[in-house]
Amino acid sequence: MILRSMAVAFLMNENQEVLFLHKKDDAAFLPGYLVPVGGHIEPVELKEPLISCYREIEEETGLHKNQIENLRLRYIIYRLKGFNDVRVQYVFFGEVLKHSTLVSSEEGTVQWVPLSELDKKQVSETTRELIDHYISHEQSESIYVGSMCKENSHPKMNWSILEDWEH
Template structure:
């Protein structure tokens, strides 16, 4: 089985809207869909998903790292695709500086969406909806990292969530 890794960012503005990319219809991956900013992790980034995330942010939005506050790993989502590929998606959250200027790339157009816009939109993937739902209900209140396993329950997509924590007790000197 192949392994594919991706890094995406849910970038927020002061109104708690999230920046999304409307992929072009001719796009190879998710044509015509609204997706969070991000993409595939390159070979030299395998052990540094945040580095990949920052590269993708700059490529798709023109935003440099100094324009993003508190870019933090919040979710790792696992999924099997067609029994041939395991996908690992590292999901970061951050806040875009008010002074930042967005520059659209050739991949599509950028727009800010509210939670409701994302959940009710048919052009958003099930994985994205599940992450946004969980973050709105739980994740934004605790600052923890969650691991999710994507599955189907009665034909509907679902993610089973667990906390990613160190099981060893903290010892302070």
């Protein structure tokens, strides 16, 4: 069994747009797709995915920690890829300060996408499910846990609130 841990960020601006990385057409994973900024968590970052998230944001966008506000964990997503590849994704949401300069990386170009137009874009089903849930629960302070499954031959996310049963 392989366990892959990733940290990604959905960064918003004042115009209700989300920052995405448009993957190159020859990328090994999701070529041509819009994906959230982020990537694999390094072994020394396993206990603190927020550190990994900030590192990935800087590597892929050029944004520094001081250009981002309210970056906080909103989701933990579990997916099974094949028979022995478990993927755990720590999903953060935050805001980019006005007048922040973006740069693209070797992985693709960064671009702002209006939330209202996301349904017309090439994004993964996981991203689509996450954004739909976020829009309907934007004011919530909870951390949600999602597990991707198939329902009636279509991908679907099962959601639960992460909570401490002792309190």
